[in-house]
Amino acid sequence: MRLSFACPDGRVRLTAAARAMLLAGSVGLAGCASQPAAPPPSPPWEDAAFAPVAVDTSARDLFALTPEMRHFLRSDLSVLLHMEGRQEGLYQALRSQRYLKLDYDAAHTRTAAESFRDRAGNCLSLVILSATLARDLGLSVSFQEVLGEDSWGLSGDFIVASGHVNLVLGQRAGVLLGDESQARVVDFLPSDRARGYRTRRVGETTLVAMYQNNRAAEALVEGRLDEAYAWARAAVRTEPRRSASLNTLGVVYQRRGLPTAAEQTWRLALDLAPDDTRVMGNLVALLQAQGRPEAAQPVQARLARLQSLAPFTHYREGLLAARAGNWPRTRDEMQQEIDRNPNFLEAQAWLAQAYLALGDLPEARRHLQRAAELGDTPADRSLYAAKLARLGQVRAP
16 A cells, blocks of 8 residues: 655655655735635545544644743753844754754654654654744744655555655745745755755645644554544545545555545545556555456556556565575665665665675675665664674675
8 A cells, every 4th residue: 555654854764654745735925816726525534434532633732832942942042042043043953963952763753842852853843843943933934845855665565655844944035025045944854965956835734734644644554543544534624635645544444444435535636636646556456456457447557657667666576586595686676776766775775785695895884874874763773873883893705
């Protein structure tokens, strides 16, 4: 099944964690608004098939400021904010390990308060935290979807689409009286990747829906279907036109054994986003499993035109080769997978294993180093760093 996580970082790996692609729509300027579009048809709601859960899915506390956060701004950052100004001071604090000491951690998607408490989060969580702090300082804030940063990852039997979002402090060019030089983009991508991308402005409602969809996908990956339904339902109600949230809802239905509801939900998503390959892949798989090749054919044909090779084809071939002990084939398949998706952690790790088996220690170290850099959590990064250290003790034959 194909899922969409918002966020997160563009790194390709999914534990039970936040990630996501999503985001639709833009914010119009005052005086230029067109007539609002009619609300889309509602997906089928299957409340009777799911047990109620004691979880608040409203996300009403997503941007809540805690006393500890306010104290940090008024005390810990007071000198920096006075010297550099509120916008530049906060920007430096978010980027520096001297102040907030933020760490990337995709264990789960956090609220602003949770990210501040843990000093960690995925990119969506850290954007939410940054916006909360900025607003308390009276700064202008806007959100951006990064276009072209979507990538694919694996989590169990889920194929996960991952995207990226960032934050703008101050006004951008063309917005009111702002100037591009006055704005600061807060981005939690590695610096070598946070250049030259295209962006699209999105509103806070989209960000809330992203958060809710992430929570749904996390619960789904961990097998908590009742909770996943509650979060997916909330995400769709927050922003009914987002195909990513509808896709997640469809996967929840499919996992609960409700194929008719899943199909209806995915077809609604495709009405709203005809080129969403995640939804297409899920719908094709469902129709084929039901023995309905005629119904699947037009969707499959369109998917083939948009996506020449299914995600992870080379990776899976590489795994089969590794199990057979065919390390040259493993090396070649994993390299082709990385050529398509350089940030796929598992492919980097397997390529390192292949080079080690073939006696090429420099290449094994290089790809293991890359795997360590791509770790989603501190535990992941420590694990691969330890493997790299052990490999450093091995001498070439």
